[in-house]
Amino acid sequence: MLRENLRTLRKLVFAADLSLVALAFQLVVILDNARVGFFRGFLTSDDLLLPAVIIWGLVLWYQPDCYVFRLKRISEIIRSSFRASLIAAGIFLAFIFVTGYYEWNRSHLMLFIALGAIMHVILRLAIAGMLQYYRKRGFNYQTVLIVGTGEMARDFADKIQNNLHFGLKIIGFLDWEPRSNLWRYQDIPCIGHLEDLPDLLKRRQVDYVVFAVEKSYLGKIEVSVKICEEMGVKVSILADFFRLKIARRHVETFFGAPMICYDPAPAVSLPIIVKAVLDRILAAVGLFLASPIMAIAAAAIKLSSRGPVIFSQARCGLNGRKFTLYKFRTMVENAEAMKKDLLRFNEIDGAAFKMARDPRITVLGRLLRKTSIDELPQLYNILKGDMSIVGPRPPLAEEVAQYDLWQRRKLSMKPGLTCLWQVSGRSNISFKDWMKLDLEYIDNWSLLKDAEILVKTVPAVLRGTGAK
Secondary structure: OOOOOOHHHHHHHHHHHHHHHHHHHHHHHHHHHHHHOOOOOOOOOOOOHHHHHHHHHHHHHOOHHHHOOOOOOHHHHHHHHHHHHHHHHHHHHHHHHHHOOOOOOHHHHHHHHHHHHHHHHHHHHHHHHHHHHHHHOOOOOEEEEEEOOOHHHHHHHHHHHOOHHHOEEEEEEEEOOOOOOOOEEOOEEEEEEHHHHHHHHHHOOOOEEEEEOOHHHHHHOHHHHHHHHHHOOEEEEEOOOOOOOOOEEEEEEEOOEEEEEEEOOOOOOHHHHHHHHHHHHHHHHHHHHHHHHHHHHHHHHHHHOOOOOEEEEEEEOHHHOEEEEEEEOOEOOOHHHHHHHHHHHOOOOOOOOOOOOOOOEOHHHHHHHHHOHHHOOHHHHHHHOOOEEEOOOOOOHHHHOOOOHHHHHHHHOOOEEEOOOOOOOHHHOOHHHHHHHHHHHHHOOOHHHHHHHHHHHHHHHHHOOOOO
16 A cells, blocks of 8 residues: 655665676576586676576566555565566566577576576565664554544554554544643544644644545545645545455556455455466366276266266356266266255255265265265366366256355355365364364365365275265
């Protein structure tokens, strides 16, 4: 939100970035020369040096987050630097491939990329550490005037007071209406009311005016915002009107208009993109490796009972989007028509149907379900992008229609072949606990969590835990 725009610092850091790219390049050349017993000196005219500096320079210059140090955590600084390095490395490798320049071997290329990335991170950590050191001692700070005295204003003040390294200093609060009594919060005084804003901006040094706006006061700040604009003072408006417990806030623009978005599921990010790529790779590999088993299962189904080999069914995917799910048929041909007569034998509470001794399931079908072989055709759903390897199981539309409000949130993430439910007892747990496990997965999702579930899925499938 409140970000510094120190052009001089950016130019200095950019110059240092280019120098570090050249230094990393030279170090690799020197190591290569030392390996073969040849030394050409510390400078080289290698044809790749100039392209490397240009590529890294262009990428870094057009990644402004790499040059912002105020109001950023150390983890965010490291992440933005590594992201830029990865982009530059990808372009550099593509350049080498297109030009056919193969003088360096792969280990040297990887060493150069790794050295460059590490050097850029170390440089930014050093700058961030230096800035934080001086800011905590009262240097290089910017002043903030907070309009409002309510909970939102106090929360914002707490965040500034607890993060002195951000380099922000609160000079006071302005109340919406005149006060008859003295008021302070955390030793920060109330120095006037909204009508005093123009006079305060004339008399005091103010870098930012932050409006901690409650919904009822939105119509009262327009004139004050225009006054700040006219007087050349930066304005920020805290628009956290709805204190939601689960959804993650983020700001976007729509045709130039700012929008506050609340996302109850993991937002599109590099890990989500990696998950999508891995899904398709694992699905393709899985289909190839499982093809003999699938062929045997298909033949056995065809020979053992009447009906199609593949059972297809409409399911609800991401945000309720309908798609066709594929499974090996494990029931008799008219199983769907028989279901309404068996509903009274349902053994699971809630909007799902489970029956231990379901008469519709064939002898072979029980074996396929016990071993989860019946789920293998869903690898094709994953390859199409309808599903993920790991994610909440896709429900029927008729089940979704019976969900409680909180249970509908399981559709906020792409459904999967396996999830916490599969490794926690499957049919042996209640429907309510099943839904809670799905939401727990969504709220705590990470690539590491997916890997843990996959590792636990293998023994769960081998044991046939909870399968019916």
